[in-house]
Amino acid sequence: MVNIQNVRKVYKIGxxxxxxxxxxxxxIHPEEICCFxxxxxxxxxxxxxxxxxxxxxxxxTITIQGKKxxxxxxxxxxxxxxxxxxxxxxxxxxxxxxxxxxxxxxxLTFRGxxxxxxxxxxxxxxxxxxxxxxxxxxxxxxxxxxxxxxGIARAFVSKPPIVFADEPTGNLDSKTTEEVMxxxxxxAREYKQTLILVTxxxxxxxxxxxxxxxxxxxxxxxxxxxxxxGAGIE
Amino acid sequence: xxxxDLIKMALGNLLRRKTRTLLTILGVVIGTSSIVVMLSLGIxxxxxxxxxxxxxxxxxxxxxxxxxxxxxxxxxxxxxDLKLDDHAVNSIRQIQGVQGVMPxxxxxxxxxxxxxxxxxxxxxIQPELMEVFDFKVETGRLLMASDKDAIxxxxxxxxxxxxxxxxxxxFGPMGPEPPKIDLMNNKLILTTSMEYGERRMAxxxxxxxxxxxxxxxxxxxxxxQESQSEKDYNAYMHMDTLQKILEESQRTEQGEGQxxxxxxxxxxxxxxxxxxxxxxxxxxxxxxxxxxxxQPFSLTDMLKSMKETSRKMQAILGGIGAVSLFVAAIGIxxxxxxxxxxxxxxxxxxxxxxxxxxxxxxxFLLEAGMIGFGGGxxxxxxxxxxxxxxxxxxxxxxxxMGGNTGISVIPFxxxxxxxxxxxxxxxxxxxxxxxxxxxxxxLEAIRSE
Numbered sequence: 040m041v042n043i044q045n046v047r048k049v050y051k052i053g054x055x056x057x058x059x060x061x062x063x064x065x066x067i068h069p070e071e072i073c074c075f076x077x078x079x080x081x082x083x084x085x086x087x088x089x090x091x092x093x094x095x096x097x098x099x100t101i102t103i104q105g106k107k108x109x110x111x112x113x114x115x116x117x118x119x120x121x122x123x124x125x126x127x128x129x130x131x132x133x134x135x136x137x138x139x140x141x142x143x144x145x146x147l148t149f150r151g152x153x154x155x156x157x158x159x160x161x162x163x164x165x166x167x168x169x170x171x172x173x174x175x176x177x178x179x180x181x182x183x184x185x186x187x188x189x190g191i192a193r194a195f196v197s198k199p200p201i202v203f204a205d206e207p208t209g210n211l212d213s214k215t216t217e218e219v220m221x222x223x224x225x226x227a228r229e230y231k232q233t234l235i236l237v238t239x240x241x242x243x244x245x246x247x248x249x250x251x252x253x254x255x256x257x258x259x260x261x262x263x264x265x266x267x268x269g270a271g272i273e
Numbered sequence: 274x275x276x277x278d279l280i281k282m283a284l285g286n287l288l289r290r291k292t293r294t295l296l297t298i299l300g301v302v303i304g305t306s307s308i309v310v311m312l313s314l315g316i317x318x319x320x321x322x323x324x325x326x327x328x329x330x331x332x333x334x335x336x337x338x339x340x341x342x343x344x345x346x347x348x349x350x351x352x353x354d355l356k357l358d359d360h361a362v363n364s365i366r367q368i369q370g371v372q373g374v375m376p377x378x379x380x381x382x383x384x385x386x387x388x389x390x391x392x393x394x395x396x397x398i399q400p401e402l403m404e405v406f407d408f409k410v411e412t413g414r415l416l417m418a419s420d421k422d423a424i425x426x427x428x429x430x431x432x433x434x435x436x437x438x439x440x441x442x443x444f445g446p447m448g449p450e451p452p453k454i455d456l457m458n459n460k461l462i463l464t465t466s467m468e469y470g471e472r473r474m475a476x477x478x479x480x481x482x483x484x485x486x487x488x489x490x491x492x493x494x495x496x497x498q499e500s501q502s503e504k505d506y507n508a509y510m511h512m513d514t515l516q517k518i519l520e521e522s523q524r525t526e527q528g529e530g531q532x533x534x535x536x537x538x539x540x541x542x543x544x545x546x547x548x549x550x551x552x553x554x555x556x557x558x559x560x561x562x563x564x565x566x567x568q569p570f571s572l573t574d575m576l577k578s579m580k581e582t583s584r585k586m587q588a589i590l591g592g593i594g595a596v597s598l599f600v601a602a603i604g605i606x607x608x609x610x611x612x613x614x615x616x617x618x619x620x621x622x623x624x625x626x627x628x629x630x631x632x633x634x635x636x637f638l639l640e641a642g643m644i645g646f647g648g649g650x651x652x653x654x655x656x657x658x659x660x661x662x663x664x665x666x667x668x669x670x671x672x673x674m675g676g677n678t679g680i681s682v683i684p685f686x687x688x689x690x691x692x693x694x695x696x697x698x699x700x701x702x703x704x705x706x707x708x709x710x711x712x713x714x715x716l717e718a719i720r721s722e
Contacts, residue, residue: 093625093716114630121627132622132719136289149628151275193626 040233041067041090041201046099048085048256059085060096061256067235069200072227074236074244077253084205086253087237091124091203092116104200121149125194125232127223129206131186133178139165139189140174146197164192168222184215188222195226201233208243220246274632283639290612294644297601297608301648302655304598305695309656309683310663311594315587317682322579326572331407331502335547335559335571337365357542357567365547368561370554373405376542378512380519383469384424384434384491386459391434392467395424395508397515406548408504413457413495416511422491424463425509426456428499456493463489465522487521598695601648602702609641609706613713620710621718630711637707638700645699649692656683656691 048060059082067073077083088094090101092108101108104123111119125146133142140161147157165174168188178186187207194202204223208216224246227234236247244250252259274282287294326332339357359376366374378397383390398406400416408415408425416425434454466486497504547562547569549555555573562569613620620633664679 088716091625117624117627117630120625121629124627126625128622128719132618132625134619134622136285145623146626148278149274149623149626149632153275154278 040069040071040104041235042100042102043067043086043090044100044102046086046089046096046101048082048089048094049097058256060089063099063256063258065251065258067233069233070228070231072224072234072236072246072248074238074247074250075253076238076241076244076250078239081253082256083237083239083253087203087205087235090235091126092120121146121197123199123201125197125199125202127187127190127194127202127204127207129209131178131183131190131210133186133189133193135178138175138177139170139181142178142189143192143196145193150197161192161196164196165189167226168192183210184212184219187211187215187219191219191223191226195230195232198230199232201235202227204234204236206238207236208238208240216243274629274635279632279635279639283636283643286612286616286636287640287643293608293611297604297644298648298651300601300604301598301645301695301699302652304594304601304698305649305652305691306656306659307597308591308594308694309653309687309691310659310681311590312587312687313656313660313681313683314663315583315590316684316687317680318583318586319580320682322576322583326576326579331548332572332576333549333552333555334406335549335555335562335569335573337545337547337562337567337569339541339543357545361565361567362542362545364565365545365562368558370549370551370558371547372550373402373548375399375402375406375546375548376512377544377546378515378519379507379543380465380515380522382518383464383467384508385462385464385469386434386454386456388436388438389434389454390437391430393430393433393508394506395463395510395515397512398509399512403509406546407500408509409498409500410495411498413493415495416509420494420511421514422489423494423510424456424461424491425495425497426493427497427505427507427509429505430508431456456496459493461491461493463491463518465518489518598698602698605641605644605699605702606706608644609637609703610709612640613637613706613710616710617713617718620713621715621720624713624715625719634707634711637710638703641703641707642696642699645702646692646696648699649695652695653688653691656688 043063043065046060046063047058050057050059061082063086075083075086085094089096090103090108092101092111095109099109103119106119108116108119133139134145137145140158143164144152144157144161147160152160162171162174165171168191170185170188170192173181173185173189178189181189187210191207194204202223207223208219211219220243223234226232236243238244248264250262250264252262323332337357357376362374362376365371375398380395380397381392382395383392398416400418400420403415403425410425411428413425416423431454464486469486469488491510497509499505547558549558552573555571556577559569559571559573623633624630660681660683663681667680
């Protein structure tokens with residue numbers, strides 16, 4: 040599904056060179072729920088951005104569904120994301136001018152899905168995240184948990200094969216965290232999607248099939264939880 | 274993204290910042306209406322020139338006189354003995370765009386109708402050309418090719434008649450009222466002798482050698498409609514008849530040494546009137562006649578110089594207006610740039626969620642274009658109101674000069690052009706911000722707080 044090969048990322052800050060990722064290789068399997076766990080500054084977010092094609096690696100390749108992400112032009116990457124990738128952000132990133140329904144249907148809008156069809160799909164998504172009553176609400180009228188549920192609905196609405204979640208519960212309290220996490224996991228399992236989580240929170244990582252510990256730009260260790268035997272470091 | 278979604282989204286974004294959008298639009302409104310109103314003043318000037326001129330005569334007529342072309346030396350035919358004869362008429366007729374050529378001869382004759390008598394100019398023309406040259410009758414009919422002795426009178430011609438038996442016979446155009454005379458039904462006698470019908474003064478010996486003037490019986494067949502042109506003051510008859518009358522009159526007058534000047538030579542015309550099909554071809558035709566060596570004259574000459582003046586005025590006035598639209602354009606760019614700063618994060622999210630780059634550019638272009646279009650539309654409404662006001666207030670003291678035109682005219686084409694222009698200004702102003710939005714790094718954008 041996702042094949043990370045010898046990825047290295049070096050930032051140049053002034054005269055100084057900062058190695059964010061040293062040399063990372065990893066295979067993520069279809070339908071796997073994989074969590075990258077690390078402290079802030081470990082390079083886990085950089086890895087996620089590189090996987091999503093938002094950043095280019097200094098060295099190495101990322102192959103998603105047989106396509107080399109780092110070789111694509113920005114235009115191609117955007118198209119690729121539109122078709123294959125869903126995103127859940129830490130700070131929700133809902134468009135403030137749009138209602139919950141419009142926010143959820145946004146990825147479908149970008150794909151050119153007709154309005155009545157995308158409204159129907161978005162409605163179903165909102166229903167399954169338990170926000171049926173809030174479809175006409177603007178983000179400012181909702182709590183953080185509700186907003187993140189809208190964000191999840193948006194990430195899953197176009198049924199992308201891969202969903203990235205960057206600290207999805209970073210701004211939520213523990214009770215809501217639990218709700219949001221199980222919601223995401225259920226959805227990923229239901230639609231047979233690959234879910235890639237990035238977090239610094241050990242308790243979140245416990246939800247995943249596999250935990251990849253990242254430390255100073257390297258994979259420190261990989262912890263598997265039964266189901267996905269045989270997957271590991273290349 | 275389909276276009277409807279883009280439009281909706283752009284509109285939504287504009288409505289989100291109502292005050293700012295409104296202020297930006299206001300700039301465009303002022304810019305557009307100042308251009309439109311300024312230009313409308315120039316256009317109105319143009320129109321009133323045209324109106325004034327067309328009151329003076331038809332704009333697609335060219336007159337070629339038989340004087341002024343020799344001895345001038347400037348004209349290509351200068352020095353040569355050019356004649357305004359049938360040959361010249363034929364070659365003028367062959368110029369492209371010429372609808373008809375009417376050779377003209379004039380004779381000053383005396384016509385006696387019953388008790389009344391009048392001296393008037395009679396113009397010889399070819400009857401079949403009357404319709405081409407816009408002769409219209411009020412009563413009776415136009416000349417026909419078979420009319421040898423028929424005359425058509427201009428509307429004001431009755432002013433020339435008086436009763437010689439009355440003490441104060443001169444009514445003239447200044448008289449208290451036009452003489453009552455029926456030119457259609459009276460028997461008319463035409464003569465070239467200006468002494469016919471006068472009472473002879475006592476003591477003046479009559480020259481025994483002088484033949485009595487030849488008299489011609491003619492009949493009036495029509496009175497022309499009033500046209501506010503020279504047609505009102507002339508009588509018209511068949512060219513051949515007039516030709517004959519002129520020849521015979523010369524013969525009788527030869528003995529007295531009163532031979533007419535060269536302008537009335539038999540094979541030459543005094544004047545040739547050329548009708549051009551399309552008003553826009555007048556200049557070209559006139560130019561061609563000039564290369565033949567003649568000195569053509571048309572009202573278009575005057576119109577041309579008047580147009581030149583009004584074009585200059587329009588350029589100056591339009592330039593003043595353009596400055597304010599330019600300022601408005603800067604306003605649009607500023608608004609769009611601000612809007613991008615504000616929405617950086619949003620743009621980033623859209624990019625991450627898979628919005629096409631071109632869609633992002635389109636979205637911003639659309640917003641800028643909408644400001645331009647909306648401003649243009651409102652600006653037009655304002656322009657029409659201002660124009661209306663100007664014509665109401667200013668029409669009073671300029672009315673005498675401007676005729677019915679008023680001082681501000683906004684033709685439909687100007688309105689459409691203004692709308693298109695303001696939209697284009699919007700798009701152009703939005704172009705660079707839109708590119709910037711498109712090229713924004715998605716990662717930087719979502720990181721920015």
